């Protein structure tokens with residue numbers, strides 16, 4: 475099957491083998507050594523010298539963890555949103571009682587740094603700015619470096635970044651850009667199944683942790699940091715996902731970070747070019763088009779749902795649809811993790827071949 479979602483992604487053979495390894499004592503020395511290897515590698519991909527914590531959960535758990543560890547109910551938060559996942563980050567903040575000020579942009583566009591500057595002038599006491607690095611629902615990558623600079627120059631707010639579908643594939647130097655917490659998820663760039671969230675925590679974030687009063691238990695950053703210092707985790711981890719991540723990081727380290735980023739940029743361009751050559755129309759603002767996912771408009775006269783059904787049943791190809799307002803208006807092709815040109819060509823060819831069977835009535 476040509477699985478071209480934006481996660482879960484296909485698994486390399488060594489990762490699949492690793493998943494089948496026998497269990498070991500998650501409080502024993504082998505686990506401790508493995509966790510140290512994983513954390514050291516992740517620091518390289520996050521480009522941080524500070525803490526990396528791993529939680530057994532999907533990416534959204536990491537977003538919730540970032541908020542509940544650093545904020546108190548009633549804190550003002552500016553939530554920048556350019557799509558479904560930006561809205562979700564804001565929704566979580568609101569659910570835990572933050573005074574959430576949303577800064578929304580039309581879907582398919584990136585966030586405008588000037589608008590963030592204006593918002594921070596209005597909301598003077600913002601404790602955190604929430605930003606999605608790569609908005610998976612619209613295949614748009616925010617100009618995070620500029621947004622981060624604006625946030626830091628115009629406030630003391632913490633910068634919390636959803637990097638779930640970008641970290642490891644798109645440049646995001648956490649320390650250099652002053653990102654206080656960055657969150658990623660295992661089923662995106664990392665070539666392993668869903669179930670692990672990885673988060674970086676800056677020294678400034680630890681200062682905020684000391685005063686933050688939102689309720690938390692499973693997500694407690696300090697419990698996890700103390701456990702990791704002892705070679706353990708705060709609660710029983712998804713051990714086989716750690717085996718898989720260890721194997722996937724071996725592959726990534728062998729390929730090299732620069733090469734991985736260059737490959738994602740090349741494959742994204744290849745997908746956009748190939749789509750346009752075949753007559754499809756890109757959805758996202760081309761200036762901010764993502765390197766991990768491409769969104770295409772469903773062509774006029776085509777039923778988007780039927781198109782994806784035919785692709786799945788007849789062409790053994792799986793792509794994602796649109797979410798919320800974009801349901802049946804766009805489709806999305808994931809090109810992240812373990813993927814090559816030939817698979818993307820095959821996907822685009824199948825999409826063309828399936829069109830006659832997917833006409834709207």
Ligand SMILES: *Cc1c(COP(=O)(O)O)cnc(C)c1O
Nearest residue numbers: 532533534559608610638639659
């Ligand atoms: C996938 C994704 C999420 C949600 O992650 P889950 O693993 O489904 O909880 C959040 N934000 C972005 C940008 C994503 O791509």
